[in-house]
Amino acid sequence: MLAAQQIEPSEKARIRSLPIEFWPEADRRAWMSACQPSQRLKRGGAGSHLKPITLSDLERRYGYFLDFINRRGLLDPTKAAGGHVTPENVDTYLEELTARVGSVTVQGSICKLRRACELVDPTCDMSWLADIEKDLALVMRPRSKTDRWVLTEDLIEAGLTLIAEAENSRKMSKLAQARQVRNGLMVAMLALHPIRLKNFADLEIGRNFVEIKGSWWIVLSASETKEGRPDERRIDDLLQPALDRYLKKYRPFLAGADQSTTALWLSSNDGASMSYAGVERVLTETTRTTVGIPVSPHLFRTAIASSAAIHGGANPHLASALLHHTDPHVTEAHYNRASSISAGESLRSIIQGYIKD
DSSP states (O other): OGGGOOOOHHHHTSOOOOOGGGSOHHHHHHHHHHTOOOBTTBOOOTTTTSOHHHHHHHHHHHHHHHHHHHHTTOOOTTSOTTTTOOHHHHHHHHHHHHHHSOHHHHHHHHHHHHHHHHHHOTTSOOHHHHHHHHHHHHHOOOOOOGGGOOOHHHHHHHHHHHHHHHHHOSSSOHHHHHHHHHHHHHHHHHHHSOOOHHHHHTOBBTTTEEEETTEEEEEEOGGGSTTSSOEEEEOOTTTHHHHHHIIIIIHHHHHTTOOOOOBSSBOTTTSOBOOHHHHHHHHHHHHHHHTSSOOOHHHHHHHHHHHHHHHOTTOTTHHHHHHTOSOGGGGHHHHHHHHHHHHHHHHHHHHHHHHHO
């Protein structure tokens, strides 16, 4: 059975979400059962009421926990479903999480671990884990974004510059060129079309990334979005030429011998579709080296909300529309920040005027 296979030590050293084929058999079967959709006159699994994107997120978070257990040599393929989720294991898992991620991510990871565990074993008593979750919620503090704040125009410029540098280079290998064009396009596209990372990483040609009358569109169904509403975005004309060259020249090179994959973003290592974590890593590291600040995918959304507030302040609903928000309070912080910046710039102009006099 795949679930009982040993994972190489080199793989254990890298933190990742353990693929479901390596889960203990009971966990794997219970999860697949929980995800069974309901049918006419037949009830579905415990998670059948959840959106596929939510189930995918919970599976990924549960996989991170099992990966932690595996890296410590404690993964028992004979354990019952949810059997690894014990107070002792969660305590040590919390120690690792706290050392490498922020308090908001720690709380979210424990919350989703509990939800996933309740799906694989609906009879389990997770009240003790819910108590830990509540305690973490009391002390979590969102990390300040002040030192990581970049405007959308800076991100777009960085992405397009990377593409131009790669295509004009006479020293880079073809693989390096293809990789840099891909990275630049990813940065510029997410900057202009800030969909959520789950959707961005999952873009697939012909399914949710389609060509309509000569233009490329992102077409997300209601089941794919967090808000439960369809989201359709035409790729901006600024990016269409670079996108066309990527699709016709650089993406086929990345794909290599197997041209059958339909994923938009391909790995430069093996031509396979890039994972959620892989896309996140490329975006963060590419912005670190280009704009000097590691801009996470979520901060791309902060960037466009702030840019909309600064450049389009007369349209208070612009950011909400761009981010597909239903609650206007979500973007209020960005407008408040923009107002502060505008006020600061006005004061600076006044002071400079007096100094010149």
